[in-house]
Amino acid sequence: EAGVTQFPSHSVIEKGQTVTLRCDPISGHDNLYWYRRVMGKEIKFLLHFVKESKQDESGMPNNRFLAERTGGTYSTLKVQPAELEDSGVYFCASSPLGQGPNYEQYFGPGTRLTVT
């Protein structure tokens, strides 16, 4: 079974540009999550999809970030325009539907975003 995959693995862009990160969850996983780790700080929750619906987007930092999950399969996270403080590692995770707090979320390898 393939794990969570993320693309690209690393992106370097200039301030003001746009970047789109992609996440492919494990097949059949209806829950999809985005997290990010800004340098030296904790990994922070960004948002949670259940299928194509946003269940919780309380962690999205501002309106420069737009997440979509059309069709309930893969998800994209667009940053437009990117700022220096957006640099960090963006993780995607997925889990099957109906699981409570005692089940893990399966994480992807992350996308390292560098804004210069």
Added chain:
Amino acid sequence: AQKITQTQPGMFVQEKEAVTLDCTYDTSDQSYGLFWYKQPSSGEMIFLIYQGSYDEQNATEGRYSLNFQKARKSANLVISASQLGDSAMYFCAMRFAVDASKIIFGSGTRLSIRP
């Protein structure tokens, strides 16, 4: 407020020794899950071990065990007989029944194993 604290930013341990990574948490919820993840230099997050708040026995998974002390709100990870491949970042994390969407992470501990 719900919070995870890892007070050890970095640790060095001799190969084959046991190591304890500290984790304390703060919550008023009664139902929650505690996790440890490993992040090697390659970047992926690897699930290691889980402990439920109502579990009476400490969780164990191979060389990993979780020293769960509920009254003290601590969930330390113990790695027995450390190996060079254990060198990585280790994150303590929590998930709550009332809001199972998100996982809250600690700041991590970088473990380095010396040969």
